[in-house]
Amino acid sequence: MEMEEKMELSPVQAFLILLLGSRNYEPVKGKTWLQKEMFLIVKNTGLKEEVYFEPHFYGPYSENVDSELENLEILGLAAENGEIRLTRKGREVYARLLKIASMEKLELIEEIKEELNDLSEDELLAYIYFSFPETTKEALRFENIKKKRVMLAMSLYEKNIVSLGKASEIAGTNIKGFMDYLRHKGLKVPLSL
Numbered sequence: 336m337e338m339e340e341k342m343e344l345s346p347v348q349a350f351l352i353l354l355l356g357s358r359n360y361e362p363v364k365g366k367t368w369l370q371k372e373m374f375l376i377v378k379n380t381g382l383k384e385e386v387y388f389e390p391h392f393y394g395p396y397s398e399n400v401d402s403e404l405e406n407l408e409i410l411g412l413a414a415e416n417g418e419i420r421l422t423r424k425g426r427e428v429y430a431r432l433l434k435i436a437s438m439e440k441l442e443l444i445e446e447i448k449e450e451l452n453d454l455s456e457d458e459l460l461a462y463i464y465f466s467f468p469e470t471t472k473e474a475l476r477f478e479n480i481k482k483k484r485v486m487l488a489m490s491l492y493e494k495n496i497v498s499l500g501k502a503s504e505i506a507g508t509n510i511k512g513f514m515d516y517l518r519h520k521g522l523k524v525p526l527s528l
Contacts, residue, residue, distance in 0.1 A: 342410070342428070346385050347403040349432055350376055350444070355413060355421045356429035357445045362418035364452055366401070367393050369419055371463050373400045374470075375447045380440060388470070394463045395470040450496050461487035462496065465505040481507075489517060499525065 344352070354372060355363060363369045374395040377386045388395040407413035412425035421429055433441070451459055460480050464471050465488075471477045480487065488506035491497045497505065503513035517524045 344428070345403060345406075346382060347399055348407055348412075349436075350380070350382060351400070351403060351407060352412065352421065352425060352429050353432055353436060353441065353444050354448060355419060356426065356433075357441070357448050358452070360421055360426065360429075361448070361452065362420040363448070364418060366404075366415075366419070367456060368452060368454075368459060369404065370394075370396055370400060371459055372447050372451050373397065374463070374467075375451070376444060379443055379447075390470050390473040392473060392475045394460060394474050395467065453494070454491075454496070457483060458487055458490055458494075458496075461505055462491055465507075466501075485513075485516060488513070489520065489522070492517070493522065 350373065351369075354369075354376065363372065371394065373386070374388050374397070377383055377388065377397075386397050386399050388397045390396075404413060404415070404419070407425070408415065410424075411422055412428055414420055414422050451462070454462065457480060460474075460476055461484055464474065464477055464480055465484065485506045485508070488497070488502040491505060492499060492502035499513070500510055503510045506513050506516070508516070514524045
């Protein structure tokens with residue numbers, strides 16, 4: 336226990352633990368989700384100095400996030416077998432981090448995890464690819480996702496992940512055209528903007 340008290344975490348490790356502990360320790364569905372959730376966390380926090388994301392096969396990817404996750408596994412704080420979760424020891428560290436993390440950062444992390452963790456991989460990639468097109472130049476699945484973008488935009492809108500305007504952007508159409516598509520599919524849409 337004494338050694339555990341002296342454990343110093345990098346900022347990236349701390350954010351990973353806070354992410355894995357949020358929503359009552361809900362596991363992250365896999366590395367693709369972890370990378371995208373951390374990408375949005377980094378975009379919205381001071382962590383930009385610590386983590387660099389580059390366009391990769393599945394959109395934005397950070398080698399640093401990957402290696403810090405491996406370090407957490409080596410330390411016995413996280414475990415991965417498809418899903419990624421905190422271990423018992425990781426939960427203890429999470430409880431200590433909760434005492435010093437700002438409410439603003441905790442809410443941001445929870446909101447991002449809530450929005451992305453429940454998405455299918457295609458929905459996740461559509462959301463990221465069309466929100467951050469600069470991250471798609473190496474993306475292997477971009478053309479495939481692009482073919483399904485209207486259906487995926489509808490799904491994201493139905494799940495209240497994105498607004499009507501954002502959904503139409505993901506669909507690659509104007510708002511009126513997207514509203515007509517939703518009506519055609521039998522979905523309720525606002526009568527006017």
